[in-house]
Amino acid sequence: xxxxxxxxxxxxxxxxxxxxxxxxxxxxxxxxxxxxxxxxxxxxxxxxxxxxxxxxxxxxxxxxxxxxxxxxxxxxxxxxxxxxxxxxxxxxxxxxxxxxxxxxxxxxxxxxxxxxxxx
Amino acid sequence: xxxxxxxxxxxxxxxxxxxxxxxxxxxxxxxxxxxxxxxxxxxxxxxxxxxxxxxxxxxxxxxxxxxxxxxxxxxxxxxxxxxxxxxxxxxxxxxxxxxxxxxxxxxxxxxxx
Numbered sequence: 256x257x258x259x260x261x262x263x264x265x266x267x268x269x270x271x272x273x274x275x276x277x278x279x280x281x282x283x284x285x286x287x288x289x290x291x292x293x294x295x296x297x298x299x300x301x302x303x304x305x306x307x308x309x310x311x312x313x314x315x316x317x318x319x320x321x322x323x324x325x326x327x328x329x330x331x332x333x334x335x336x337x338x339x340x341x342x343x344x345x346x347x348x349x350x351x352x353x354x355x356x357x358x359x360x361x362x363x364x365x366x367x368x369x370x371x372x373x374x
Numbered sequence: 375x376x377x378x379x380x381x382x383x384x385x386x387x388x389x390x391x392x393x394x395x396x397x398x399x400x401x402x403x404x405x406x407x408x409x410x411x412x413x414x415x416x417x418x419x420x421x422x423x424x425x426x427x428x429x430x431x432x433x434x435x436x437x438x439x440x441x442x443x444x445x446x447x448x449x450x451x452x453x454x455x456x457x458x459x460x461x462x463x464x465x466x467x468x469x470x471x472x473x474x475x476x477x478x479x480x481x482x483x484x485x486x487x
Contacts, residue, residue, distance in 0.1 A: 358414070
């Protein structure tokens with residue numbers, strides 16, 4: 256069974272940093288591109304970042320470019336999001352999601368981890 | 375960037391009736407080399423992550439009931455629920471995967487009338 260489990264969320268002050276993790280299981284992690292998608296409370300879905308299987312291709316939303324860094328460790332079946340210079344507008348549930356290259360859409364999502372940026 | 379706009383923002387339909395949600399992209403998401411529309415639909419129920427329903431604009435994901443169907447091409451797309459069930463109450467999102475950033479629509483909230 257495909258499982259994605261995010262962790263690392265919490266309360267952080269503006270300007271602070273946080274590192275999110277996503278543990279993958281039930282599939283061959285290094286065969287799949289991955290994404291982070293976030294959802295502010297009561298709002299819609301916002302794509303945040305993409306990383307290819309070998310980490311050779313990475314994209315970011317303009318809203319996080321220069322502040323967030325996506326990475327992965329295929330040996331550990333894990334995806335990461337390093338978030339620096341956090342702002343109140345970054346408050347959201349952060350989901351990791353797998354890309355099915357045959358579709359090519361986000362076919363599995365984790366349950367999400369809540370990041371709250373507040374003083 | 376390809377901007378996705380859904381209509382309506384909210385919709386109330388009686389049980390057993392048809393529900394129709396529209397999605398319009400600011401430019402075509404039809405890839406000419408394979409004649410596929412890079413458009414997906416997701417369903418999100420309260421407190422849950424989104425769930426993939428439809429990809430390639432009209433292909434149902436495995437396990438999705440056949441009352442859900444997708445149609446359209448180019449810039450205009452529709453998600454149809456042929457006979458609304460109580461468990462279909464959710465917010466529905468379209469997303470283009472033609473290029474980056476893969477924007478989502480703003481969502482359509484579907485309720486029971």
